[in-house]
Amino acid sequence: MSLQEIEDRLSRACAEAGRARDEIALIAVSKIQPLERVEAVLEAGHRLFGENRVQEAAGKWPDFKERYEDVSVHLIGPLQSNKARQAMELFDAIHSVDRPKLARTLARLADETGHCPELFIQVNTGEEEQKVGILPADADTFIAECRGLDLPLRGLMCIPPVDETPALHFALLQKIANRNGLTGLSMGMSGDFEQAIAFGATHVRVGSAIFGDRVYD
Numbered sequence: 412m413s414l415q416e417i418e419d420r421l422s423r424a425c426a427e428a429g430r431a432r433d434e435i436a437l438i439a440v441s442k443i444q445p446l447e448r449v450e451a452v453l454e455a456g457h458r459l460f461g462e463n464r465v466q467e468a469a470g471k472w473p474d475f476k477e478r479y480e481d482v483s484v485h486l487i488g489p490l491q492s493n494k495a496r497q498a499m500e501l502f503d504a505i506h507s508v509d510r511p512k513l514a515r516t517l518a519r520l521a522d523e524t525g526h527c528p529e530l531f532i533q534v535n536t537g538e539e540e541q542k543v544g545i546l547p548a549d550a551d552t553f554i555a556e557c558r559g560l561d562l563p564l565r566g567l568m569c570i571p572p573v574d575e576t577p578a579l580h581f582a583l584l585q586k587i588a589n590r591n592g593l594t595g596l597s598m599g600m601s602g603d604f605e606q607a608i609a610f611g612a613t614h615v616r617v618g619s620a621i622f623g624d625r626v627y628d
């Protein structure tokens with residue numbers, strides 16, 4: 412478990428970017444990881460986690476939340492509208508608001524329940540067909556639409572294409588956020604979170620560098 416190592420890298424990246432460490436939330440991405448690895452990170456005192464599937468999160472986090480205080484879990488994977496209600500109960504933030512229909516569903520449920528997690532709009536900065544996210548050209552309109560629905564918008568999120576320089580995508584996301592007056596930037600993963608911090612990331616999502624490689628079976 413190398414949480415401390417990641418903390419050291421984070422602090423160094425902050426110093427280099429002239430930013431304070433407390434401007435950046437470290438989301439430990441625990442998807443697929445064996446429960447004992449997750450528990451070790453909880454035992455080390457870490458309290459902020461990320462999951463990319465509603466079902467998987469529902470199977471582990473209610474129990475961990477009972478046993479550890481002040482745990483927050485963020486949804487960082489795509490959300491189907493029919494799982495929106497469950498997601499709003501489970502998660503403290505949703506990073507994957509990616510289409511008008513989902514925004515309207517979230518707004519309706521927020522009205523009904525009086526509760527809504529913090530939201531990030533996912534932008535498909537690489538315009539990749541296999542990825543969800545609003546296209547950069549549609550982002551301003553969608554942000555305005557979410558604001559019109561009174562949703563608690565925290566910022567923007569992106570996942571750069573694997574075969575491109577992430578810096579270009581981080582810069583694009585930062586630019587879209589700036590011109591829309593949004594301060595939250597969810598970007599940067601195990602391989603590139605230091606660069607993301609240089610471009611203003613407020614939430615970095617780090618999985619394998621903390622927990623080790625994910626073993627899919």
Ligand SMILES: *Cc1c(COP(=O)(O)O)cnc(C)c1O
Pocket residue numbers: 440442463487488570600601602616617618619620
């Ligand atoms: C899995 C995942 C991560 C973490 O990736 P690592 O390379 O293991 O750090 C970050 N963001 C999203 C959206 C993910 O699905």
